[in-house]
Amino acid sequence: MKIRKKVYIGLAADIIHEGHISILKKASTFGDVIVGLLTDEAIASYKNIPYLDYKRRKIIIQNIKYVKSVIKQETLDYVSNLNLIKPDFVIHGDDWKKGPQKKTRERVIKILRKWSGKLIEPKYTKNISSTLIKKKILEVGTLPENRVSRLKRLLFSKKIIRLLESHNSLTGLIIENLKINKKNIDIEYDGMWSSSLTDSATKGKPDNSSLDFSSRISSVNDIMDVTTKPLVFDADNGGQIEHLSFLVKSLERSGVSAMIMEDKIGLKKNSLFKNQSGASQDKPSLFAKKIKKVCSSRQSSDFLVIARVESFILGKGLNDALKRAEIYSKAGADAILIHSKENTPKEIFSFSKIFKKSKNFIPLVAVPSTYSKVFEKDLIKNGFKIVIYANQLLRAAYPAMELVAKKILENGRSFEIENKIIPIKKIINLIPEG
Ligand code: SPV
Ligand code: MG
Secondary structure: OOOOOEEEEEEOOOOOOHHHHHHHHHHHOOOEEEEEEEOHHHHHOOOOOOOOOHHHHHHHHHOOOOOOEEEEEOOOOOHHHHHHHOOOEEEOOHHHHOOOOHHHHHHHHHHHHHHOOEEEOOOOOOOOOHHHHHHHHHHHOOOHHHHHHHHHHHHHHOOOEEEEEOOOHHHHHHHHHOEEEEOOEEEEOOEEEEOHHHHHHHOOOOOOOOOOHHHHHHHHHHHHHHOOOOEEEEOOOOOOHHHHHHHHHHHHHHOOOEEEEEOEEOOOOOOOOOOOOOOEEOOHHHHHHHHHHHHHHOOOOOOEEEEEEOOOOOOOOHHHHHHHHHHHHHHOOOEEEEOOOOOOOHHHHHHHHHHOOOOOOOOEEEOOOOOOOOOHHHHHHOOEEEEEEOOHHHHHHHHHHHHHHHHHHHHOOOHHHHHHOOOHHHHHHHOOOO
16 A cells, blocks of 8 residues: 655644635645644744644644644744654745744744755645734624633743723724834734723723722723733722622623732722822732632633732732732642832742742733833743733823923914824724724
8 A cells, every 4th residue: 555645734824714725625635734833832932822732723723624633833933843753844825035034934944954854835825824814803893701711822822911901992903913023033912901001091081999999890891892812800809708709790891810909998099109108008818809700700810810929019019919929829829920119020039039939830920011111031030921011102192292282272272282193084994994
């Protein structure tokens, strides 16, 4: 019996389109097609994680008639899978001759030489852009359960999750769409932070729980209407334990991926205020009960509860912070936000250095508002998995608006500030008609 040749093809296969089918069909004419399906982690190393998780993508691919089998490809690099399979052919669209996969391609060619394998590069199917399809998805929206689970998936696949404050739909759209390319890697925000501070300020109210949760969730829903990325909700101290399960249900129903709950009690005060007199911390055992309540109320463990330790904010020091983090982790928290209002990350790094070694270690979250010089790479090195830029968009918008308002008053007309504001046409075209 003639032994069939082996054809290897690496795929992300997030949004399957006719381009994928055409390349798989072509591959099958050379032999048995083995798909190396990129894991979320492999994809996250050069762009945003896919809409569908690995399991679901695998089901789709292994049921395509041109595919013989599917294996995991855990890195963008093909070498370890190729060494394992020693395929006669590797097939890939010729679009990887430039861009982020150029080096990967060179390594494939080199390794194939070892067993005289061949690289086949059909012309990339033009006019099918997954970016365009993704735009369509955005128009349709995303189901809450898809969105909720995205944060947990990111936690397992990215070195650091980058969240930016969103206080309305327009800021949500900036976070959703903005992308830059740095050294051939797409860089973007992973999701949004619904900040109690900026949500309240946008409505002209102080950050002392003057906005009730239904108002906060209404702002969240506006953002959810026009975005697909995960959103993390600032739940202050979660309110009364007796009401927590209703809050959790509402958040999950809206598609929120996580709530961050702080261990303060009494009339709420923003943590960045210098004077924290009157603010106090909950008893660790009582706060642990709140965490447990969230865990038992959530419909899915994909919805995360992040415990925010305020010991440094209230001058209680490292040992108190560590003790609390241990208790909250044991109570079921999925991550710890260790907050600080120092102007360097020294304090939070002293915490992570010890907590990293604990058997109760869970991922860490940083909010570098006052210590804004810290680079993400240093947060990663120190065990942080989520960074929240908690208020920057509102801080950018307010002075810009105030300046323009002032200039109109000064000049008695708006002509002088035309060069500081975008043309009306641009605003009209900014939001496509539904
Ligand atoms: C918020 O953004 O509302 C926060 C972070 O809770 S902080 O303002 O630092 O307290
Ligand atoms: Mg807040």
